[in-house]
Amino acid sequence: xxxERKFSREELYLETKELLLQxxxxxxxxxxxxNQLDISRAAIYKYYDNKEELLSEYMLYELTNFLNELKxxxxxxxxxNQFHALFEFIFSDMSLYHLRDIGLQIPKxxxxxxxxxxxxxxxxxxxxxxxxxxxxxxxxxxxxxxDIPTSLIIGMIFQTVNIPNTEKIPHDDWVKKIKDVxxxxxxxx
Amino acid sequence: xxxERKFSREELYLETKELLLQxxxxxxxxxxxxNQLDISRAAIYKYYDNKEELLSEYMLYELTNFLNELKxxxxxxxxxNQFHALFEFIFSDMSLYHLRDIGLQIPKxxxxxxxxxxxxxxxxxxxxxxxxxxxxxxxxxxxxxxDIPTSLIIGMIFQTVNIPNTEKIPHDDWVKKIKDVxxxxxxxx
DNA sequence: CTTGAAAGTTACACTAGTGTCAATTATTAT
DNA sequence: ATAATAATTGACACTAGTGTAACTTTCAAG
Numbered sequence: 001x002x003x004e005r006k007f008s009r010e011e012l013y014l015e016t017k018e019l020l021l022q023x024x025x026x027x028x029x030x031x032x033x034x035n036q037l038d039i040s041r042a043a044i045y046k047y048y049d050n051k052e053e054l055l056s057e058y059m060l061y062e063l064t065n066f067l068n069e070l071k072x073x074x075x076x077x078x079x080x081n082q083f084h085a086l087f088e089f090i091f092s093d094m095s096l097y098h099l100r101d102i103g104l105q106i107p108k109x110x111x112x113x114x115x116x117x118x119x120x121x122x123x124x125x126x127x128x129x130x131x132x133x134x135x136x137x138x139x140x141x142x143x144x145x146x147d148i149p150t151s152l153i154i155g156m157i158f159q160t161v162n163i164p165n166t167e168k169i170p171h172d173d174w175v176k177k178i179k180d181v182x183x184x185x186x187x188x189x
Numbered sequence: 190x191x192x193e194r195k196f197s198r199e200e201l202y203l204e205t206k207e208l209l210l211q212x213x214x215x216x217x218x219x220x221x222x223x224n225q226l227d228i229s230r231a232a233i234y235k236y237y238d239n240k241e242e243l244l245s246e247y248m249l250y251e252l253t254n255f256l257n258e259l260k261x262x263x264x265x266x267x268x269x270n271q272f273h274a275l276f277e278f279i280f281s282d283m284s285l286y287h288l289r290d291i292g293l294q295i296p297k298x299x300x301x302x303x304x305x306x307x308x309x310x311x312x313x314x315x316x317x318x319x320x321x322x323x324x325x326x327x328x329x330x331x332x333x334x335x336d337i338p339t340s341l342i343i344g345m346i347f348q349t350v351n352i353p354n355t356e357k358i359p360h361d362d363w364v365k366k367i368k369d370v371x372x373x374x375x376x377x378x
Numbered sequence: 379c380t381t382g383a384a385a386g387t388t389a390c391a392c393t394a395g396t397g398t399c400a401a402t403t404a405t406t407a408t
Numbered sequence: 409a410t411a412a413t414a415a416t417t418g419a420c421a422c423t424a425g426t427g428t429a430a431c432t433t434t435c436a437a438g
Contacts, residue, residue: 001385002383002435002436003383003384003386003433004435005384005385006386007384014410023215024214025213025216026215026216027213027214028211029426030425030426030427032425037313040386041387041425041427042386042387042388042389042428043387043428044430045426045427046384048429050427053425072324113393137345139405142377143376143377144376144377145375145376147369148366148369149356149358151352151353151355151356152352152367153375155349155352156349156370156375159348159352160345160349161342162348163340167338167339168342169338174341177338178341181337181341181374183376185370185373186334186337186345186371186372187196187332187333187334187373188333188334189378190415191404192404192405192414192415192416193405194414194416195415195416205387218395218396219395219397221395228416229417230395230397230418231397231399231416231417231418231419232415233413234398236396239396304411
């Protein structure tokens, strides 16, 4: 029994993502967001007290989605299948690793933000556990090396996503090459 | 025949680097910089018309230094020696790759900035050429794989620097492991 | 068809950063 | 000493973003 909303939460999150990647944490403003969504700035304050609150909630949403996708991946039976599935989905949205850095910058300006940050930490732990299982599987199948720290293996996978494809190699080729290098290195045998 | 300067260009660049890494491009302000250097904000305007000018000049300085270091590396005779020297120096200052991204964000607000950006592009070309020679040497010595694009090899080296060492593995070990993974991959043979 | 609740807007006071300029300070050659 | 000059400062007007409160609009339940 009220007026129809001019913007959905999803739309708001979508624009937020764009603006965050474009302007970074400090460059992201409600003024900018309101313009993009074609609403008045004050409307946003009906839902969020400040940008920290909005952003911590957005990060929570983004990470929750990510965790769900990751859980899908872990349904694959073999390590090899999980590995390829993981790449497929990481490369479908390459911005996540960058967004994580931004998430770390959010200061706890109030109780709600502090709570969200706590929830985010919890999700990150879950993410890490899930990835740990993935790595363990690879090791138990004697595919992954035992002498490389887990955090390094995970880091390699997530960082390489961000290597700029300056030579404009077709996406599928590019992904294949990156996988290859991660698995076998840049040296000849 | 004048008053002594309260801050050197080097000090200014040093603080600029800190602030840039801490606050990002949009969060970097003259107000912040002046406070850090313990001078008045207006003093900065005697040397730079605006932050774009300062930052483009700073980037130029940083990249020029980087290029010089890289040239030193390329004096090594064998690929292997160059490879280890390159790692040593990249890991001595892990922030460069991140700074490069920031450099790209500077808008050409006036002629001087546009000129600096042109110079920066030139240095980046030189950097790339120098790295290309390095890769070529590795290939001619049959150490580097022929089937991996140059930009991917270079990207791997520079991106992996940023993998967070969450397990707090001692620096030397960490660097050794990263090198190992880049060279031979995460898979068992 | 009216009323009240949710959605949205307009307006205001406030804060932080910008760019400029006249005034002040410190140094040194004479 | 002191004049010349470069370095620095304080003060001003301006812009962009923030957070709040009073208001208007929309819509559907009674």
